[in-house]
Amino acid sequence: MAIKAVFFDIGNVLLRFSNKRILRKFAWAVGRHPVKVARHIWKGRIVDRIERGEVTSEEIHGLFVSELGYKGDYARFKTLWCDHFTLDRGSFSVLKNLSERMPTYLLSNTNALHIDHIRSRYTFPSLVKGAILSHEVHLRKPQKEIYEAALKLSRTAPEETVFIDDLEENCAGARKAGLHAIRYRGAKDLKKRLAALGV
Known part of the structure; x- marks a missing residue:
């Protein structure tokens, strides 16, 4: 069956970051x-409470x-919390090209502070359909329900849908949940794996 939608994770797919570096920054800030x-x-x-939206940014x-x-x-705090992302130009290029010929979406464990920062700094959120x-949604990957929410958004069957994540x-x-999944290991490998799925 033909692929009709592709979902991209954000962290360490479209934007690179290092948990170790973030921890070092916070450790320094709190001594x-x-x-x-x-x-x-x-x-x-x-982290779980933040990414489930159980707490506000403040x-x-x-x-x-x-x-x-x-x-x-x-x-x-906002600067400390948000200022550690770098665009992955390879995956961004893949997303941009795909978005010109099929619906693309984001599916990410994140929080309002990061998303507001990302939308103000990067163009890829404007390229996706949703x-x-x-x-x-108060759910986190790898809960089954978050993938079901993704399928509801894209209105595609699991076998028509690809999900890309670094984990x-x-x-x-x-x-x-029945989706095709590709673990992100760089743009070259991603292109090859998408091509194997006919994308």
Whole structure:
């Protein structure tokens, strides 16, 4: 069956970033060791709550103040929180070319602060037909329901739909929901794998 829609993840697909670098920045900002900051963030479900949209942008700042001892104001926090993305020109080129001939979408675990920043800095959000964003639907990859929400948005059958992500667990979740999934390993490999699906 022909492919009728392609969903792109954002982080480390369309935009490159390093969790280690982000942790180092936050650790420096709160005066703690990066390992301690990482342990606190993941044990305390901070990232999970943020990406499910359970807290507002202002409350994200509040969480870092109350739970990690961050002392900067909200404006400074926004810069710290958002200023670490770099466009992946290869995947952007693939998305741009695909968008000219078929519906493309975003499917990402993210938050309002990041999305506002991304929309103000990059053009790719304007190229896609729509987006499933974790903080808006209150679901996170690799939950089955988030892929079902994606299919509802694109109005395509699972076998007509491709999902591209950098993490194998998210690709596995998409495959369980019946979608074709490609783990992103660079634009050259992505083009080859899309071509194999007739895209």
